[in-house]
Amino acid sequence: MAADTALIVFGATGDLTQRKLYPSLYHLAKRGLLPKSFSLYGVSRKELNDADFRSNIERDIRMFAHGEIDQAAVDMVTSHAHYLSADLNHREGYERLNARLKPSTLRLFYLALPPRLFAPIVENIKTCGLGKALGASKSRVIVEKPFGYDFATAKKLEHIVSSAFDEKQIFRIDHYLGKESVQNLLTFRAKNSVFEDSLNRNAVASIHIDALESVGLEDRGAYYDGAGSIRDMVQNHLLQLVAFLTMDLPAKMTAEAEQSARAKLLATVRPHTSKGAIVLGQYAGYKSEPNVNPKSTTDTYSSLTFTINNPRWRGVPVFIRTGKHLKEKLTNVTVLFKPVRGEAPNRLSFRLDPHPEISLVLNVVQPGFTKKTDPAIMHYSRSTHYTEPPIGDYERLLLAIMDGDHSLFVSAAEVLSSWKAVDPFLKKAKTMKPKVYSKGSLAP
Numbered sequence: 001m002a003a004d005t006a007l008i009v010f011g012a013t014g015d016l017t018q019r020k021l022y023p024s025l026y027h028l029a030k031r032g033l034l035p036k037s038f039s040l041y042g043v044s045r046k047e048l049n050d051a052d053f054r055s056n057i058e059r060d061i062r063m064f065a066h067g068e069i070d071q072a073a074v075d076m077v078t079s080h081a082h083y084l085s086a087d088l089n090h091r092e093g094y095e096r097l098n099a100r101l102k103p104s105t106l107r108l109f110y111l112a113l114p115p116r117l118f119a120p121i122v123e124n125i126k127t128c129g130l131g132k133a134l135g136a137s138k139s140r141v142i143v144e145k146p147f148g149y150d151f152a153t154a155k156k157l158e159h160i161v162s163s164a165f166d167e168k169q170i171f172r173i174d175h176y177l178g179k180e181s182v183q184n185l186l187t188f189r190a191k192n193s194v195f196e197d198s199l200n201r202n203a204v205a206s207i208h209i210d211a212l213e214s215v216g217l218e219d220r221g222a223y224y225d226g227a228g229s230i231r232d233m234v235q236n237h238l239l240q241l242v243a244f245l246t247m248d249l250p251a252k253m254t255a256e257a258e259q260s261a262r263a264k265l266l267a268t269v270r271p272h273t274s275k276g277a278i279v280l281g282q283y284a285g286y287k288s289e290p291n292v293n294p295k296s297t298t299d300t301y302s303s304l305t306f307t308i309n310n311p312r313w314r315g316v317p318v319f320i321r322t323g324k325h326l327k328e329k330l331t332n333v334t335v336l337f338k339p340v341r342g343e344a345p346n347r348l349s350f351r352l353d354p355h356p357e358i359s360l361v362l363n364v365v366q367p368g369f370t371k372k373t374d375p376a377i378m379h380y381s382r383s384t385h386y387t388e389p390p391i392g393d394y395e396r397l398l399l400a401i402m403d404g405d406h407s408l409f410v411s412a413a414e415v416l417s418s419w420k421a422v423d424p425f426l427k428k429a430k431t432m433k434p435k436v437y438s439k440g441s442l443a444p
């Protein structure tokens, strides 16, 4: 990790930075993992001074961090925080920022803004010589989803970002990759030989990815109404889960090899051609949410079927379901194996959230003079093995950015392939009216 690191946040007063970024920096400080010489620069048009910025950060930490507050760790973040009020469209602010940093400082540019605002920022970083010209050891950029609105807009966005930064300087965040339970999908496959030979079309009947949420829009009506569940969850998080489960494991798990294995898999994902391959829903009352069009046909629930068009998985349907305001929060990845001798199918399930678990349903013989079977569940629950809570997703991601480790980030090829996979569904969705479901229900 570089000794001297500056995190420069564009959009320093937004929702994401308040809920995730500042509390995660605090958690890192509490663990003693912030670089020794760390500084935080908030850049925004708003008129604020350093003292205001620091007290806002402290407020966010107190509101969103976990556990008892450690004042020394709070101070470690706030005492290194500075605020620059600047017009992001003008070079002057970037020059002022640069003048405050030592030439040796590693600059991490965090774009916590909607993508339509990226172009002038990236252009100014480039013309001030702070992007490609500095190289990956001095300059990196962090991009948050949404990475575009569809394949075409994602391509344009890629063009903008890559005009100022090389791929090895770009860290595209998909926070699912920072989850221990998601990373464990890969570790589980790589470190347990029993299943790997059965993860293919010969043994597997179907794959099921469920990301059910009990929460609703959480004040994000304006963004969500223009996105919907396919853009918000499927294109990114849930297709990544498909990749984690089904990609060919690289011989060596390096960041580059992992990214390229995921990209290779995602390039083969296509919508299933069956009639029921897309079902959309909208929860009752959605249209009267703040900042939502009263005539909106945006989906808050989608159930989509995909195929993986490669020799390992051809013909195995992948069912993805996600939605808001459902009965409970549950993120699950399940592999249903083909039944043998008329028995119930074996089922391997990974619960990713909440309370990570792994379970395997087997057929076991009933007692007595019989060969009849009953299903039995073998079960691992993280919380009964370990009391230590998982490291937060953003903590893990921030550390990886500082370390220059790309394995937890999404490459341009992955982004573009997953848009290609969902684009036909997005086109079809435009012609559909989602079914209304009641809040707190199971799913349409």
Ligand code: BG6
Pocket (backbone or CB within 6 Å): 213, 232, 233, 331, 353
């Ligand atoms: C975000 C989506 O990317 O992921 C939200 O924009 C969604 O709408 C969230 O609620 C779900 O994340 P998690 O970690 O709670 O499953």
